[in-house]
Amino acid sequence: MQPSKIAFFPEAAYGPALNSIGIAQAVAQLGHKVVFLSDPGFVALYQEYGFEAHPVNLSAPMAAEEMAKFWESFINGHIPNFSKSPFDQIDNYVKDCWAAIVDSAKFAQEDLPRVLDKIRPDLICVDNVILFPAIKQYGTPWVRIISCSENEIEDPAIPPHLSGCAMQDSAAHARFRARFNEVIRPLHDDFNAFLASAGEAPYPLGQFFETSPYLNLLLYPEPVKFKRAHPLLSPQFEYLEGCVRQEKPYVVPHFSAHNEAPLIYVSFGSLGAGDVALLKRLIAALATMPYRVLVNVGAYKDQYTELPPNVIVDSWFPQPSVIPLVDLVIHHGGNNSFTECLFFGKPAIIMPFVWDGHDNATRVEETGHGFKLNRHDWTETALISQMEMCLYSPVIQTKLAATSRHMQAQNGPAKAARLLDELLSKEYICYV
Structure with missing residues (x-):
């Protein structure tokens, strides 16, 4: 042909x-x-x-x-x-x-x-x-x-x-x-x-x-x-x-604190990165936890002048190369982020703001692949609880592994x- x-x-x-x-x-x-x-x-x-x-x-x-x-x-x-x-x-x-x-x-x-x-x-x-x-x-x-x-x-x-x-x-x-x-x-x-x-x-x-x-x-x-x-x-x-x-490979940088701890990736997409106040609040909360954190801050990198030692920010990440390397993703519910987490078997906490992020946040929780968290009415206690469930629940991890095998075979x-x-x-x- x-x-x-x-x-x-x-x-x-x-x-x-x-x-x-x-x-x-x-x-x-x-x-x-x-x-x-x-x-x-x-x-x-x-x-x-x-x-x-x-x-x-x-x-x-x-x-x-x-x-x-x-x-x-x-x-x-x-x-x-x-x-x-x-x-x-x-x-x-x-x-x-x-x-x-x-x-x-x-x-x-x-x-x-x-x-x-x-x-x-x-x-x-x-x-x-x-x-x-x-x-x-x-x-x-x-x-x-x-x-x-x-x-x-x-x-x-x-x-x-x-x-x-x-x-x-x-x-x-x-x-x-x-x-x-x-x-x-x-x-x-x-x-x-x-x-x-x-x-x-x-x-x-x-x-x-x-x-x-x-x-x-x-x-x-x-x-x-x-x-x-x-x-x-x-x-x-x-x-x-x-x-x-297909994206270029990604090498996880060295963290000056908790360098051997579980790795968290936070991204609200290029448009959602405009909610700088929310990302700064998340960074402040994650700074108190024993994890490494990568944060996609889009075009607003210059607004993050002081960062805790366990957090690294950047304007863009080759996401399909990053997600396989992390242990948990906190994202906005965009469909690429939603399906990439499932594809690589990574649990997600979805904090939606608009459009189909609301649907995907509900669906990730309904199907046992992660949790939905209101992006403004949340507490550190709720965040910690959901993160620990995502990282350590054998039920969630088993379901994600099965979903990942299914998707990657296709x-x-x-x-x-x-x-x-x-x-x-x-x-x-x-x-x-």
Whole structure:
């Protein structure tokens, strides 16, 4: 079979971007040409990994530095809302986020046809939460990647996306869905008007995307999957059991205190690092404990001038190379961090702030792979208790070891590359 050109179009966030890079690395190993369609602020990221990248305008024109900082500024402006429950975030963070996402789809529709005609892909993989009509209409198969929580594809029997609800709390499910639909209705009406202008049928209230009729790839692994009323069945839906990218090796530095103690990794992602007050509070608490600690502080390293001897901070860590070396991860619930911990068999304490972090925090505790901890209403006593359980509970360690064996046997990036290769090598089958 002749090599094909496969385009990846991830959301303008590091989680989806790095997940797509992991799949793209495996696709390139099969000999296919990989190109990225990218928010202009992320072009350099894909180029750093050796991939060709083409900017697509997802907003009004702005300076490159301003564009790169857009989501960082957006998140930092909502830090006061991070202490609220998922339900109470609907009419502030969630509404504002969906407004920005809808705007991005409108801007993309003006630019995508030109970019697609320029690169002429044979297959397009989209990792986003909203439909870009130009991709659906281009004339080649398109694949949807769900790198967020699995409940991004809704089902009446599971918690609604972004809700952080427990699996069995159906009353909370209904309450969240009703409030979400109430708040989001004006935005949704506007989006449906946009779809009509692009020649697409309207979506039901609350829905901004659809599943691909060709192939949908989900990162969630079997041990944490939801029990759906309507299971997502192969071959239209395939679970990748995680999708860990290849990164440069990492050598653990020397600590001037507790250098032989268990190693903890703390990361709230590049955007969550803006909550400097929380990270400093965590560092102060961890300074009193007999552990070594690595902390990802993102672009705010200059704000950490005095550090305890058992703590080392940096602006960035090659996370898939770091997590195998640590004993426990404290993170924000982003799906890459969530699945990488499971892949390497590491317990997690999730302190979510927004989006699917709430869902993943609930799920890690429901399935016995770690704990959820409210990022503002926590005590050192609760933190110590959860850390000791994660590090020393044989039940948690046994479950994590089994989950890790299962996921590593699947090799998510290679599985995704094989499925994409098979889709290209046969006549395209549309399942709906």
